[in-house]
Amino acid sequence: MSQIALLGALEIGLVYGLVALGVFLSFRVLSFPDLTVDGSFPLGAAVAASAIVAGVDPYLATGLALLAGALAGLVTAILNVRFNILHLLASILTMIALFSINLRIMGRPNIALITEPTVLSPFAGLGLASPVLTPLFVGAIVLAVALLLARFLASDYGLGMRATGANPGMARAQGIETGRTICVGMALSNAMVALGGALFAQTNGFADITIGTGTIVVGLAAVIVGETILPARRIGLVILACLLGSILYRLAIAAALNADVLGLEASDLNLVTAVLVGLALILPGARNPIKALVVRRAQA
Amino acid sequence: MLTRRTLAAALAVAGATALGWSATAQETKTVAVTAIVEHPALDAARNGIRDELAAAGYEQGDNLDFLFESAQGNPATAAQIARKFVGEAPDVIVPISTPSAQAVVGATKEIPVVFTAVTDPVGAKLVGSLERPGGNVTGMSDLSPIGLHLDLIREIAPETARLGVIYNPGEANSVTLLELIRKEAPARGLEIVEAAAPRSADVLPAAQSLVGNVDAIYVPTDNTVVTALEAVVKVGTDNQVPVFAGDTDSVPRGAIAALGFNYYDLGRQTGKIVLRVLEGADPGDIPVEGVQITELYVNPGAAEAMGVTIPPALLERAKFVVD
Numbered sequence: 001m002s003q004i005a006l007l008g009a010l011e012i013g014l015v016y017g018l019v020a021l022g023v024f025l026s027f028r029v030l031s032f033p034d035l036t037v038d039g040s041f042p043l044g045a046a047v048a049a050s051a052i053v054a055g056v057d058p059y060l061a062t063g064l065a066l067l068a069g070a071l072a073g074l075v076t077a078i079l080n081v082r083f084n085i086l087h088l089l090a091s092i093l094t095m096i097a098l099f100s101i102n103l104r105i106m107g108r109p110n111i112a113l114i115t116e117p118t119v120l121s122p123f124a125g126l127g128l129a130s131p132v133l134t135p136l137f138v139g140a141i142v143l144a145v146a147l148l149l150a151r152f153l154a155s156d157y158g159l160g161m162r163a164t165g166a167n168p169g170m171a172r173a174q175g176i177e178t179g180r181t182i183c184v185g186m187a188l189s190n191a192m193v194a195l196g197g198a199l200f201a202q203t204n205g206f207a208d209i210t211i212g213t214g215t216i217v218v219g220l221a222a223v224i225v226g227e228t229i230l231p232a233r234r235i236g237l238v239i240l241a242c243l244l245g246s247i248l249y250r251l252a253i254a255a256a257l258n259a260d261v262l263g264l265e266a267s268d269l270n271l272v273t274a275v276l277v278g279l280a281l282i283l284p285g286a287r288n289p290i291k292a293l294v295v296r297r298a299q300a
Numbered sequence: 301m302l303t304r305r306t307l308a309a310a311l312a313v314a315g316a317t318a319l320g321w322s323a324t325a326q327e328t329k330t331v332a333v334t335a336i337v338e339h340p341a342l343d344a345a346r347n348g349i350r351d352e353l354a355a356a357g358y359e360q361g362d363n364l365d366f367l368f369e370s371a372q373g374n375p376a377t378a379a380q381i382a383r384k385f386v387g388e389a390p391d392v393i394v395p396i397s398t399p400s401a402q403a404v405v406g407a408t409k410e411i412p413v414v415f416t417a418v419t420d421p422v423g424a425k426l427v428g429s430l431e432r433p434g435g436n437v438t439g440m441s442d443l444s445p446i447g448l449h450l451d452l453i454r455e456i457a458p459e460t461a462r463l464g465v466i467y468n469p470g471e472a473n474s475v476t477l478l479e480l481i482r483k484e485a486p487a488r489g490l491e492i493v494e495a496a497a498p499r500s501a502d503v504l505p506a507a508q509s510l511v512g513n514v515d516a517i518y519v520p521t522d523n524t525v526v527t528a529l530e531a532v533v534k535v536g537t538d539n540q541v542p543v544f545a546g547d548t549d550s551v552p553r554g555a556i557a558a559l560g561f562n563y564y565d566l567g568r569q570t571g572k573i574v575l576r577v578l579e580g581a582d583p584g585d586i587p588v589e590g591v592q593i594t595e596l597y598v599n600p601g602a603a604e605a606m607g608v609t610i611p612p613a614l615l616e617r618a619k620f621v622v623d
Contacts, residue, residue, distance in 0.1 A: 001384075001387075002384070002387025002388055003387060004383055004384075004386050004387030005380070005383055005384040005387040005388075006387075007383070008379070008380055008382075008383025008384065008386075008387070008407075009380060009383075011383075012376060012379060012380055016376070099470075099498065103469060103470070108472060108475050109469060109470045109471055109472045109474075109475055110398065110399070110402075110424065110472035112402060112423075112424050112425030112426075113425075114402065114405055114406050114425045114426075115425055131383070131386075200376070200379075204375075204379045204402075204403060204406050204407075205402055205403075205405065205406025205425075206375075206399070206402040206403070206406065206424075206425075208375050208399055208402075208472075209469075209470040210373075210375055210399070210470055211375045211376065213373075213374070214374065218376075250380065253377060253380055254380060254384065257369060257380065257381060257384050258384075267338060267370055267372070269369070269370065269372055269377070270372050
């Protein structure tokens with residue numbers, strides 16, 4: 001794996017780290033399986049790209065993307081809280097609707113940003129090569145978001161949100177407005193995912209309608225791999241684990257891309273990624289890693 | 301909180317990076333190819349490139365390192381592949397299809413890039429102009445000669461007044477093609493009815509929605525719809541609606557006729573550009589090329605099954621007649 005491939009995996013891993021944080025907030029904290037992210041990730045990209053091409057300042061455009069993501073999350077939450085639609089189904093409805101909405105926002109399926117100013121532009125002349133600058137910049141943003149999220153979840157309101165997800169009945173009995181809390185949580189979650197989408201579009205030079213497919217899978221994989229590699233109880237470490245999981249997932253893909261030395265073909269990429277991620281989940285829990293692969297534990 | 305697990309993970313990461321960190325200097329030429337997805341047309345383009353290189357004396361394993369990675373339909377993976385290739389510093393990167401090309405162009409401004417199978421290179425911001433790209437990027441566009449396609453449809457099925465077009469609104473190439481079709485249609489007295497199919501599973505319902513509403517169906521060079529071409533052919537055969545295609549590889553699969561190019565020839569023409577770059581030409585000076593060879597492919601059996609007859613004059617002109 002070359003240095004650039006490694007830094008590239010790190011960079012994309014950090015961008016999807018925002019997705020992992022969003023999925024962590026909805027899936028783990030609020031116990032709300034949220035497929036909206038398949039739509040809010042490209043929504044962030046679409047809003048940011050369309051705004052930038054229209055001449056809006058990239059930072060303002062990214063802010064707009066955040067707001068759009070929050071709105072999408074809010075819609076899903078309202079469908080669930082107010083209209084009692086099952087959370088999974090509510091998120092699917094929003095995801096499906098967002099496909100058409102994203103096309104409307106962009107006006108076409110693909111917007112190129114290669115020649116446009118981005119959030120990275122102010123730092124371009126500082127002398128750092130792009131493959132190093134981008135991960136550093138994205139890393140700074142992601143760490144800031146992660147820190148804010150950790151602070152938030154440790155605050156009174158954040159604890160109320162965690163209670164809502166853990167035991168809604170008990171939370172209501174304690175006087176927590178679970179409906180409103182879910183709305184705020186979902187808005188926050190999808191705002192983070194949309195931020196990820198906006199950063200993805202700007203760091204890769206294009207926003208495409210297809211970049212959303214499979215986002216929930218990547219987010220869940222990141223959260224679960226992170227939990228397995230770095231089990232923790234303190235919220236700060238748990239959030240760090242999500243970011244770690246996302247980066248490890250991308251490293252697994254990067255490693256899989258180099259697997260042709262084993263005689264595998266380009267089309268085996270997904271299989272190799274799945275095997276690598278599976279190993280990452282199985283091996284850490286085993287006392288003797290080799291034995292874990294070979295010997296099956298007898299059922300009690 | 302350095303548990304055994306975290307330590308194991310850290311060691312794994314360190315090990316993986318150490319394994320591949322050392323860059324090996326190659327005496328041979330390295331051509332790094334990537335596509336957004338694997339399907340017959342894009343694969344044919346890749347084979348064309350490889351065969352053109354072989355014809356010029358570049359043999360895999362001897363003086364050529366021909367790398368290929370497919371993004372499995374995932375733009376994020378396409379971005380990682382782009383970075384992987386940039387890190388390996390090949391002599392030229394050849395992205396096939398628009399999303400792969402955008403990812404590669406966004407990842408490097410130094411390494412020569414020769415894209416192919418991109419319908420609208422200027423719209424995708426890969427190059428500033430087709431005549432003189434400038435920069436490190438050039439390539440081939442696969443824009444169909446839409447006007448000629450519509451003329452062909454009128455020649456085989458003259459009574460066609462309403463033409464159905466199935467396309468994926470999520471593919472930039474198809475949106476460009478549809479705009480062109482809408483522009484060229486009135487001159488031929490055609491009214492266009494569109495049917496959207498965001499995924500290949502939506503192609504069959506889209507085709508069925510056109511039945512009774514159109515006199516003929518046209519399948520543009522759309523990755524999604526071409527993958528599910530057999531479904532469209534079935535609907536055409538069952539309901540006696542002639543199906544025409546934009547690429548010749550679709551004709552043996554059941555489309556009545558196509559005037560165009562096959563992607564293998566596109567690949568070979570791309571290979572010629574790649575050879576020029578390998579020999580030291582500056583990509584910025586090489587104009588973006590369009591397809592030069594057009595051939596007429598016809599399938600009389602399919603025509604009969606769909607209720608039309610191909611005029612004998614056309615059969616004479618055809619480069620290839622499917623039995």
